[in-house]
Amino acid sequence: MSSPGLQWSSLGLLTFCLLLCVGSPESCDEGEEFQCQEDGSCIPFENWCNTKPDCPLASDESFISCKTHPSDMMADKFQCANGAPIPERLVCNDIVDCSDGSDELPQVCNDNPDEMRQRFRGNCTGDSDLECLPGECVADSAKCNGVIDCSNGRDESLEICMQSCDKNKCFQCSNGVLVDSKHLCDNEMHCLDGSDELLTVCGNAKNWTEVPPAECYETSELLFTNRTVFQMKDSRRFVYANQPAEVQCWNSDRRSWNVCMNNGSWHHEFPPCHEKLINRNPDTNGTNGCPINWYNNETMIIWDENDNSVMPPIQDSRVTFKCEDGLTFLPYEFKDDPITCLPNNTWIEKDFHPRCTKLCSPDAITEMYSLTPRCYNGENGTPFNCKDKYSLIPETRVKFECASGFTHRTSEPMMVKCTEEGRWEGLRDLCEREEKLCNYECNHRLNYSEITFSKGGDPTDSLRASWLVPIYRWNSTTAKHEFACTGNLIRLDIVLTAAHCIKANGSQKEDFLVGPTGNRSDLTIDREHLHKVRHLDVYGAYSEVTHTYDVGIIFLEKRMDFRQDQRIVCLPYSDGSQLSSSGDAMVTSWNSDGYLTTVYGRLSELRNGDLNVELNDDYRLCKGDSGSGVITTCGLDNHKCLVAVISRNVGSGDHGTFCSNNVTAASLKPLPLQDHIQQIIRNNVNCPEVE
Numbered sequence: 001m002s003s004p005g006l007q008w009s010s011l012g013l014l015t016f017c018l019l020l021c022v023g024s025p026e027s028c029d030e031g032e033e034f035q036c037q038e039d040g041s042c043i044p045f046e047n048w049c050n051t052k053p054d055c056p057l058a059s060d061e062s063f064i065s066c067k068t069h070p071s072d073m074m075a076d077k078f079q080c081a082n083g084a085p086i087p088e089r090l091v092c093n094d095i096v097d098c099s100d101g102s103d104e105l106p107q108v109c110n111d112n113p114d115e116m117r118q119r120f121r122g123n124c125t126g127d128s129d130l131e132c133l134p135g136e137c138v139a140d141s142a143k144c145n146g147v148i149d150c151s152n153g154r155d156e157s158l159e160i161c162m163q164s165c166d167k168n169k170c171f172q173c174s175n176g177v178l179v180d181s182k183h184l185c186d187n188e189m190h191c192l193d194g195s196d197e198l199l200t201v202c203g204n205a206k207n208w209t210e211v212p213p214a215e216c217y218e219t220s221e222l223l224f225t226n227r228t229v230f231q232m233k234d235s236r237r238f239v240y241a242n243q244p245a246e247v248q249c250w251n252s253d254r255r256s257w258n259v260c261m262n263n264g265s266w267h268h269e270f271p272p273c274h275e276k277l278i279n280r281n282p283d284t285n286g287t288n289g290c291p292i293n294w295y296n297n298e299t300m301i302i303w304d305e306n307d308n309s310v311m312p313p314i315q316d317s318r319v320t321f322k323c324e325d326g327l328t329f330l331p332y333e334f335k336d337d338p339i340t341c342l343p344n345n346t347w348i349e350k351d352f353h354p355r356c357t358k359l360c361s362p363d364a365i366t367e368m369y370s371l372t373p374r375c376y377n378g379e380n381g382t383p384f385n386c387k388d389k390y391s392l393i394p395e396t397r398v399k400f401e402c403a404s405g406f407t408h409r410t411s412e413p414m415m416v417k418c419t420e421e422g423r424w425e426g427l428r429d430l431c432e433r434e435e436k437l438c439n440y441e442c443n444h445r446l447n448y449s450e451i452t453f454s455k456g457g458d459p460t461d462s463l464r465a466s467w468l469v470p471i472y473r474w475n476s477t478t479a480k481h482e483f484a485c486t487g488n489l490i491r492l493d494i495v496l497t498a499a500h501c502i503k504a505n506g507s508q509k510e511d512f513l514v515g516p517t518g519n520r521s522d523l524t525i526d527r528e529h530l531h532k533v534r535h536l537d538v539y540g541a542y543s544e545v546t547h548t549y550d551v552g553i554i555f556l557e558k559r560m561d562f563r564q565d566q567r568i569v570c571l572p573y574s575d576g577s578q579l580s581s582s583g584d585a586m587v588t589s590w591n592s593d594g595y596l597t598t599v600y601g602r603l604s605e606l607r608n609g610d611l612n613v614e615l616n617d618d619y620r621l622c623k624g625d626s627g628s629g630v631i632t633t634c635g636l637d638n639h640k641c642l643v644a645v646i647s648r649n650v651g652s653g654d655h656g657t658f659c660s661n662n663v664t665a666a667s668l669k670p671l672p673l674q675d676h677i678q679q680i681i682r683n684n685v686n687c688p689e690v691e
């Protein structure tokens with residue numbers, strides 16, 4: 001797959017690109033423009049490090065992009081702590097010129113030192129010389145000693161630590177602390193913010209290895225408050241090393257400060273964001289009656305045997321529970337069934353914990369094409385099957401992994417949580433970033449060469465062609481779904497096939513079902529394993545008369561479930577390789593018994609985006625093989641990929657009623673078609689709506 005996001009193969013490269021790849025193809029003018037990391041927008045070079053923010057979040061003025069080596073500093077300029085140069089005459093003129101304010105700090109301007117001390121001290125008394133936050137005090141010795149003591153890092157901040165440097169003879173960390181030049185670019189960080197080892201500082205240094213600047217990211221549980229000054233990359237917010245962040249729990253007002261460390265960890269652990277329903281009714285804890293730990297008089301009604309509503313304590317009786325509309329009673333087995341409270345104040349059923357609750361949707365977590373969910377009872381809880389919908393209660397955590405056929409692009413945890421409102425917190429965000437989290441792995445472990453079966457021969461292992469899916473179409477004469485065509489999974493929820501398969505006779509999406517991968521069976525189609533269609537796309541250039549450009553795409557309502565060793569098929573544009581329109585090719589599809597078989601032949605190019613496949617020996621393709629992928633080798637490693645889909649018999653305009661050993665296939669070679677497929681894949685992200 002190709003997309004702007006995927007062209008950067010790593011965060012490191014992204015940062016590198018920020019500085020050196022300006023002018024990459026789809027972006028900014030080489031040598032003329034600086035590219036903002038927050039949104040990729042371009043600004044003229046002269047606005048870069050000119051002390052005025054031009055990028056949306058001021059990344060053009062960040063120390064990451066402005067810090068320079070002392071040998072590159074201009075002797076007649078004042079260097080702001082973040083590295084931007086300003087004319088000397090602007091220093092201490094009572095107007096803040098540096099975007100970090102360093103030109104007007106009292107340490108630089110020798111303003112009343114007592115007043116400054118007093119301000120740092122705040123309400124702290126005794127030996128405490130610095131007030132980090134109201135009520136949080138640290139000793140004088142904690143200031144600017146290279147160790148973060150304040151929960152918000154104030155003791156190592158620019159405000160406290162600014163030192164003046166004469167005539168740019170020294171190197172200054174972006175928090176103002178001076179560092180001996182001999183420590184620069186020695187592959188060890190001496191600045192808490194890592195300024196002494198930045199690419200902009202050390203790019204020319206010998207024996208220096210770049211380590212990308214540390215970034216600490218916001219998570220869906222811990223959100224940055226509006227007091228946090230953050231940066232942004234790929235729509236995610238973060239702060240750089242030695243920068244403070246105030247976060248707020250997603251589910252409460254609880255806030256806390258933290259500081260990003262130069263190894264990318266937070267300085268200290270965040271206090272947990274707990275959310276528990278508080279049941280204040282003392283008669284529900286099992287002392288005076290049977291325990292009802294989740295009792296809530298607003299949402300749970302208890303009926304006795306005479307159909308009277310009763311309140312806890314429940315003693316020595318048989319009762320039935322009812323929940324307010326929209327809530328589900330758990331344990332689900334006892335919904336509507338009376339249960340006995342024994343005289344010794346215990347429920348007759350062991351582990352009976354009555355509860356009225358919202359549930360989170362199992363569909364929402366299983367619909368993403370590249371992410372596979374694993375469900376856990378709460379944080380560090382035991383795992384359970386995500387399809388068990390009555391287990392998806394609030395506090396459920398879902399950890400995602402890249403699905404089979406994908407590889408992880410990041411090591412960051414991918415987790416969502418079920419809220420009290422029955423919503424998956426963080427799911428939409430995860431879904432929208434899907435493309436950046438997992439990479440297609442279409443061409444690995446496809447042992448295609450081991451398939452040696454032909455039509456009428458032995459059935460082959462469906463794993464080896466696991467991208468093939470049968471397409472069934474409703475036949476109003478027989479009032480049944482019947483096998484119509486073959487499709488190729490190019491994403492777990494997207495099937496590439498022939499246009500005539502889905503356009504015939506004004507078919508609608510409701511007429512189609514797509515089978516699971518593997519053997520197909522007309523006789524007993526297990527509905528549970530068939531997929532409904534969300535959308536049909538017929539390539540615009542397709543002609544219903546000549547059947548040229550016979551390419552169609554089916555979007556499934558739900559993605560296919562894949563086993564670990566199954567793969568989708570590679571498309572040629574995935575690796576940007578030139579397509580060969582001649583040479584050996586193979587086509588796999590189902591024989592009349594429903595088993596997968598492969599035939600071999602030779603490709604040649606025809607007019608109008610068509611390829612000709614002339615089959616070897618006695619091989620033949622028949623009706624129903626329409627849409628099957630024509631497989632050849634692609635890329636430098638000669639992996640198998642799909643270059644065309646079977647369209648029709650040579651000479652017969654009736655889209656393949658008969659078998660033939662000479663067939664026409666719609667080529668994927670035309671660039672507009674490749675673009676169309678990529679575009680439509682990218683635009684079809686089926687993320688859950690925010691409620």
Ligand SMILES: *[C@@H]1O[C@H](CO)[C@@H](O)[C@H](O)[C@H]1NC(C)=O
Pocket residue numbers: 122123134135
């Ligand atoms: C600091 O002291 C002032 C005056 O004594 C007081 O008004 C203010 O509430 C105090 N702040 C804190 C956070 O204790």
Ligand SMILES: *[C@@H]1O[C@H](CO)[C@@H](O)[C@H](O)[C@H]1NC(C)=O
Pocket residue numbers: 207
């Ligand atoms: C480069 O660094 C390594 C390890 O820090 C050191 O052993 C080596 O001598 C250095 N080489 C030069 C040319 O400075």
Ligand SMILES: *[C@@H]1O[C@H](CO)[C@@H](O)[C@H](O)[C@H]1NC(C)=O
Pocket residue numbers: 226227
């Ligand atoms: C942050 O938001 C709160 C309430 O939403 C507002 O009162 C406050 O002024 C904001 N602070 C800043 C620094 O924007």
Ligand SMILES: *[C@@H]1O[C@H](CO)[C@@H](O)[C@H](O)[C@H]1NC(C)=O
Pocket residue numbers: 261263264265
């Ligand atoms: C980062 O550094 C801190 C303190 O130096 C240390 O406690 C923490 O374990 C480090 N984290 C990683 C991921 O190395």
Ligand SMILES: *[C@@H]1O[C@H](CO)[C@@H](O)[C@H](O)[C@H]1NC(C)=O
Pocket residue numbers: 282283285286287
């Ligand atoms: C239940 O509540 C009663 C009354 O508040 C209290 O005395 C008792 O200790 C509680 N029992 C438990 C098991 O929490």
Ligand SMILES: *[C@@H]1O[C@H](CO)[C@@H](O)[C@H](O)[C@H]1NC(C)=O
Pocket residue numbers: 297298
């Ligand atoms: C639930 O209990 C609260 C406090 O005990 C009371 O104010 C409220 O009216 C009760 N609601 C219902 C529906 O009984």
Ligand SMILES: *[C@@H]1O[C@H](CO)[C@@H](O)[C@H](O)[C@H]1NC(C)=O
Pocket residue numbers: 342344346
């Ligand atoms: C309560 O009574 C039942 C039946 O009489 C008995 O099986 C159970 O063990 C008792 N539970 C406790 C906690 O005493």
Ligand SMILES: *[C@@H]1O[C@H](CO)[C@@H](O)[C@H](O)[C@H]1NC(C)=O
Pocket residue numbers: 445447565
């Ligand atoms: C693919 O073939 C190779 C070499 O023949 C073998 O080692 C590997 O296990 C096979 N993989 C699968 C998934 O069958």
Ligand SMILES: *[C@@H]1O[C@H](CO)[C@@H](O)[C@H](O)[C@H]1NC(C)=O
Pocket residue numbers: 475476477478482
């Ligand atoms: C529907 O079924 C009838 C009877 O088997 C068959 O003649 C007809 O060709 C089928 N229609 C399609 C579109 O396959």
Ligand SMILES: *[C@@H]1O[C@H](CO)[C@@H](O)[C@H](O)[C@H]1NC(C)=O
Pocket residue numbers: 504505
């Ligand atoms: C299209 O529909 C007409 C009548 O609805 C039917 O006679 C014809 O056989 C159908 N053609 C195909 C190719 O299914």
Ligand SMILES: *[C@@H]1O[C@H](CO)[C@@H](O)[C@H](O)[C@H]1NC(C)=O
Pocket residue numbers: 459461462517518519595
């Ligand atoms: C397909 O059929 C063959 C032959 O009966 C069998 O060995 C294979 O396991 C089947 N594959 C699937 C996915 O059912």
Ligand SMILES: *[C@@H]1O[C@H](CO)[C@@H](O)[C@H](O)[C@H]1NC(C)=O
Pocket residue numbers: 612614650662663
């Ligand atoms: C197969 O069809 C192509 C294109 O129509 C034609 O050029 C070729 O001669 C045919 N081959 C055979 C063996 O009929």
